[in-house]
Amino acid sequence: MQRYIVVDLETTGHSPEQGDKIIEIGIVIIENETITNTYNTxxxxxxxxxxxxxQLTHIYxxxxxxxxxxxxxxxxxxxFFESGYFIAHNAQFDYEFLNAMLIEEGFSPLxxxxxxxxxxxxxxxxxxxxFKLNELANYLNxxxxxxxxxxxxxxxxxxxFMKIIAKLKTLPFETISHLLELEPFLKSDLFAxxxxxxxxxxxxxxxxxIDFYKGIAFRKDEQPDTLSFKETLPSFGELIEDIYSSNGLLKQALNRFEMRRxxxxxxxxxxxxxxxxxxxxxxxSTGTGKSLAYLIPAIYEAVQLNERIVISTYTTQLQSQLLVEEIPILQAILPFSFQVALLKGKKHYISLDKFVKELPHSEDDHYGIxxxxxxxxxxxxxxxxGDIDEIHLPSSGYYFFRKISAESEDIQDVHTPWHRYSYYQKAYEKAYNADLIITNHALLCTDIVSEYSYLPRYEKIIIDEAHHLEETAAHHFGLQFDYMQSVFVLNQMGTTDDGRWMTKLAHALPNQSKGKILNQWDAQFMSFRMELDEIFRSIYxxxxxxSSASFNDIGRLQYDINEVRLSEPYWQSIVxxxxxIHILAKELCILLKELMMDPFIDSYLLEQIKQSHDFMESIQKKLFAIFLQSNExxxxxxxxxxxxxxxxxxxxAKPSNIADILNKQFFDEKQSVILTSATLTMKQSFRFVQEQLGLTNGQVIKSQIATPFNFEEQVQMLIPNDFPDIRTDPEEFIYSSCEAILSLAEIxxxxxxxxFTSYDMLQRSYNLLKxxxxxxxxxxxxxxxxxxxSRLKKKFQSFEKAILLGTSSFWEGIDIPGExxxxxxxxxxxxxxxNHPVYKAKAEKLKETRKNAFYHLALPHAVIRFKQGFGRLIRSNTDRGLVFVCDSRIKTSTYGSFFIDSIPNVPIHYDTTHRLIKKxxxxxxxxDSI
Known part of the structure; x- marks a missing residue:
């Protein structure tokens, strides 16, 4: 009989060495997979x-x-601990804390x-x-x-733990065998x-x-092939009435559904x-129910005309919502069948073939791997x-996953032995046969940029979260080089005598291939690494x-290369x-290319060499384009x-203007592109987003869908008229903001x-609030x-009295409904x-055309961002709350009305801080209304 002692401690702190003590202990005994005893004091x-x-424990x-x-x-x-396994959630803490207390009392440790x-x-x-306790409890019901x-x-x-044991019993023999090989490197004593x-x-x-590939057990995809046949569809008008009427299909499927015009x-x-x-x-606007609103006509159009329609989202959260929530509803209520497929880039899918080869434990494998x-x-x-986004790996696990992703799989090579086991190939085939393809902006833009088709051919697309399209497209038409990430990959390659990849390659190569190429590799690789390290240390x-470098909103120091005079001695030495470095990288690429041409190389080694070659070639091209090539x-x-x-x-490196590129390579190429978001206008005008994306009035139909929420009853906006001017007294402004935060928090x-708009101000405010x-x-x-x-959001929701400070990405995508x-x-x-380089470049272009950069660029961007932030508060008909805007420019400046006129009508109070807090x-x- 196996016995388990499950323990949880509540303590005054984390360190018994510094005098922290236990304030409560709970013990649960499991025997024969049943709870047989408990203890608590x-x-x-x-x-x-x-x-x-x-506050956390409610123990005073x-x-x-x-x-x-x-x-x-x-x-x-x-x-209780005379025999059996010691079990705890984050066991090291409980085990070591309890042992420290036992030793302090003169007892032997457990x-x-x-x-x-x-x-x-x-x-x-x-x-x-x-994997926090409450998160797992919710997940396991x-x-x-x-x-x-x-x-x-x-x-x-x-x-x-009992659920874990039950899950273990369902696993195949092969999976358990591989887990046993990894067990010595785990923290838990799981061998027996x-x-x-x-x-x-x-x-x-x-x-x-369960199916098997080279000793790896994996789940069969048992979804039956759906026979396509032409169904008699109702007219779209009839369908819409059937769906949206007061007792229509949506109401019958969803009791909570309310008819929204x-x-x-x-x-x-x-x-x-x-x-x-x-x-x-x-x-x-928020509350419209836009996902269902656009899915219904998209599905109808695709099925009626027998053509693919693409839905692109910016966040995986929305993709998941579409697939898990909206699509099943429509599959249940629509009077015709349709096929939906999710397609992402290759890097999201695991390659079974690569995983088999990387699975054996290596001396380089740390705990995260x-x-x-x-x-x-x-x-x-x-x-x-096989989509890695289904699971939550440790941060180091994503570096490992890059080695085993389907990135280098050839979609056209159907003769490779792993082709029928490829998750990416299956995803692409499903997308090819689907009526509706759900993808992301990143893959969409990759498809636009590349000569190769990453998406099956389509003519119509709906782009949700469309305010991100311009930024995503600019990223994909541009370049970026992450030195530390590149070093990580280079370290994996190594030399022929340091135990890394090249050492293993040298040992695995047939004798005919070990000649002068590998002899040359070490010297050239080390020269390349040394020069690369030296130049990036110098750049840093x-x-x-x-003096011209400044901190950006995520706390990095930013330096504009465009403003550098090429005649500067320092920059001349960089060039x-x-x-x-460019020549050394090119020579390494040539060596790897020669190895790839060797007839004695087997397919596995050939694939690894090709990956290294492609990586070195990308470094060479990126550094050349950024430092040695001019592009206006x-x-x-x-x-x-x-x-x-x-x-x-x-x-x-990013293009300063993406509009012409998008127009020629995307909008002119497609029959119909529909862009939707809760934030596309400034002062009821689409002009800014049209200019950013390159859409002309003749091409596009524009519409604003009103909000179903009663903002006048649900929101109060408060603007103080007595805050210090941040330009002349930033410290006092931060202090006043923190006082107002505290006063509102009490309410x-x-x-x-x-x-916040800057990480620096967030940090200073955090310290002051503490x-x-x-x-x-x-x-x-x-x-x-x-x-x-998402973890910070969950943490915020788990505490009764919490304040969440955010910048950059926190202005959108944070949905916290209710109280x-x-x-x-x-x-x-x-x-x-x-001072952001992209902004400066765009502003300069506007000045050349005699346009005001503030009103044509800075203000529209700020207004749309403000609308995104404002939209965090009200997420349902029952939500209500206060919006406090510390920046009085929204009332005092000539442009303040652009912000106020771009959000729903809400009661606005402009008064002293003291009076605002009372109201x-x-x-x-x-x-009551105030």
Whole structure:
């Protein structure tokens, strides 16, 4: 009988060495896969509990003053650990903390085998949305009534562990065998459990849903081929009435559905634009239900005319929403069948062939790569797409995935042995046969740029989140060089005697191929690496001390290459050195090309050599284009990470004007391109986005779909008239902003999003707020609090009194409906930094045509950004909240009306901060108009 002791500790802090103590312990015993016993007690730490811990756990000093000390219950606790596995969520913390307390009391430390449910959950539930306890509980549909209380957390951890064991029992013999090979490099003592299950599996029949490729088990794609046949479709008008009427198909499918005239209007508009073979600009406000509104006519048009229609989104979040939420609804209610396929770039899909070759443990495999391999092994038994976005790898895992992605697969080479096992090939074939293809802006722009077709041929497309198209297109028509990322790949290549890839290649090559080529490689490769390191270290130092360099909104120091005088001695030396690097890279490419031509090279080595050749060739071409080639339409700049390595350098080159390129290579080539977003206009005009994208009035039908929300009842906008001028007294402005944030937070109990336009101001405000209200609120800040944007959002939603500070990407894509977000603070109007190289280049072009750069570029961009920020607050008919704009220019400047006239009508109050706070308190708490 296997016995498991599941433990959770609540403590005063993270370090017993610095005097932190246990305030609560929860223990759950599992025997025979059943919970057989529990234990729970509060403990007196003989010290005050920090306010943050009390807020998190709801354990206060009064709760523990009569509780026993650890010394009084230690023997009772030790009894539970006489035999069995020690299990905890993030087990290292609980195990080491408990042992430190035992040693302090004169007892021997525990010596149980340890299982960490964080690690095990990552491996056995690789598609989970997150691996914190509450995230896993939600994912596995477990009840977690009292988060951050020891027994509740231990009980949920026990249930998660039993789910893990149940999942293990479903895995094929081959998967378990490979996990056993990785087990010595994991934190959990999993060998005996895996070995036992492997022995059981050895005598069982193979699972019917599982297929195999070179010893790797993966799930069969058992979706049946759908026979296409012509169905009799109703007229579009009849279909729309059937769908949107008060008791129509949508109402029957969704009890929560409310008839919205705006949604129906948009569906009819999209259909009309398709029929007229025109392009369309549709601004659809939040709450319109635009996804369903455009999907219905797109699907109808595709099926009726037997042609593909593409839907492109900017975020994977929206792609997932379309596939998981909207498409199933339409498949259920539409009176005809249709096929939908998701297609992304090759780098998103795993290559089974490459994974087989990279799976054996290497001495270079650190913990992150071991976990990544284990996660992928389990995920392959579940996925039918092979799309890596289905799982959440550790950050280092994505570097490993680049080595095993389908990037180098040839879609036209159907004779390769792995072709029928290729996830990318299957995705492309499904897209080829689909009525509707869902893709992303990145692949769309790659398709536009490239001579090769990355998307099956199409004539009509709907681009959602269209305000990102210009930026994405500029990125794909431009270049970027990440020095540290390049170094990572170069380090993987190495020399013939450093144990890296080239060493393995030299050992694997037949004798006939080992001649002068490999002898030349080491000297030339080391020369290339040394010169590359030296020049980028020099560039880093130059940018660091140059007076014209300035920080951008993500905290990097930015330097405009376009403004450099080529006659400067420093820049002349850079150019000369780049010539040398370019020649060395070219020589390395020639060596690799010669190896590729060798008839004795097998197919696996040939593929690896080709990848190295393509990488070296990309470095050569990028550095040549950026440093040695002049292009009047290219804007070039350097960014450095001042907190990172001494040569963490990023170089960018982008076209200053993408409009003509898009017009000729995209809009003129397609019958109908419909662009939609909640933010396409400034002061009810589409002029700015038309100019950015190169759309003329004769090409395009324009429409604004009104919002269904009652903003006049749901929102109050507050603008102070007594803030210091940031231009003359920035410190006082920040102090006043933080005071206002604190005052509003008291009204809304936190639940606040604060948007900044610069990382520097965010950081300074964060430090000041920490001083001003100490532990009263949970302060979460982009770039300071660890985690991705989605992780910070989840953290914000998990605390009762939280304030989230964000810049850049936080102005959009953060959806926090309901009371979780009750106030929005916009610290500054979101004008682009005037020193950004792309902005400066565009402004110069406008001046040449005698146009005002501020009104034709800076202001429209800021207004659209402001609308995106404003849209974070109200996400449903029941939401209500306060918008506090610290920047009084929205009322006092000649251009302020452009911002106000571009958002829905809301009550606006321009007054002293004191009066605004009083009005906010009255409206928010009494729900009366003010």
């Amino acid at each position: 509060l403990m007196n730490p003989n010290q005050s509990i920090p306010p943050f811990i009390s 000093d009064d709760d523990v003053k009569e509780a026993p000390f650890f010394s009084e219950v230690v023997k009772e606790i030790i009894h 010596n149980n085998p340890v299982l960490d449910t964080v690690e095990l959950a990552r491996i056995f539930f690789p598609t989970a949305t997150g 477990l009840t977690h009534d009292m988060p951050h209380r020891a027994l509740s957390d231990a009980f949920v951890t026990a249930e998660i 459990i895996l070995e036992k299950e492997k022995q059981i599996k050895a005598y069982k029949d193979k699972q019917k849903a 705006e949604q129906k209007d948009m569906s009819e508009l999209v259909y009309d634009i398709f029929r007229q073979k025109k392009h369309g600009l549709i601004e659809a 071991v976990i990544t391999k284990a996660m992928i092994l389990v995920w392959l038994t579940e996925t039918v797409t 130092e130059h940018v660091l001390k140059h 000369e050195n780049m010539h040398s 339409n290219q804007v070039k700049w350097i960014e450095i990470d001042t907190t990172g390595a001494k040569n963490a350098v990023y170089i960018y 809304t109990k936190g639940r606040m999003l604060v948007l 001083e001003m209200f100490a532990e009263d609120y949970t302060l979460i800040a982009q770039g300071i609090t660890s985690g991705s944007r 979780a977000l009750s106030s929005l603070v916009i610290v500054r109007l979101p004008f682009q930094p005037p 906010a308190h009255t409206w928010f708490n009494q729900k």
